[in-house]
Amino acid sequence: MELPNTTENRVLASAVNARIKSDARLLNARAALYRLAGIGILCALTGVGIGAAFYGYSYANDPTFPTAKVANAVAEALQKVTFKTEGTVKLDPESAIAVNGGRSDVPTPTPAQLGAGAVPESKAAVLTNFTVFKNVPYGSGQVVTGWNFTSSEQKSPSHQYCYYSEQIDGTSKVTIDLGENGRPLPQAKARTNVDPAVAYTNCVWFRSGAI
Incomplete structure (x- = not known):
């Protein structure tokens, strides 16, 4: 079909050709965009893969990794574990235990000091007691502390007194x-x-185990 070569037909033909060329350029631009996007995504994935590979390589070849991991695991395990043990400690029947230090008992007079055979002329019963004296030099004299015991079996004095002489x-x-x-x-x-207040500080009062 041949259209007459009129001014209107020429204008219409030019408009159609321009539209076709515009659509063609748009399609080419979209195709180029898709290609560039695909290339960019490929490059990004490649970079991520290479980075992950290097990270894994460095992590696997870190000399401190196994030691630290094992140490942490052992520490956590020990914190959760409770050790229990039962047993009885016994001393050897033939063993002896020595106690070092001062004597804990009251000094006992010897039989000669007690004078067990001494009796009065009246032949009355005799009750023997004794006194332990502690003397501390003070000033021009001394501070004397006396511990009275009613018998040699007594572990602590029945009476104590202190004076300056x-x-x-x-x-x-x-x-x-x-x-x-x-x-x-x-x-x-x-x-x-x-x-007297200062002299009193030199009194030696009885304490268990202090003799």
């Missing part, structure tokens, strides 16, 4: 009572220059 001359002696049974006594005006 000072020889004034060849025949005179000054005595100041300081305390009884671990407690200070009220003091009157002293006849010497000794401070």
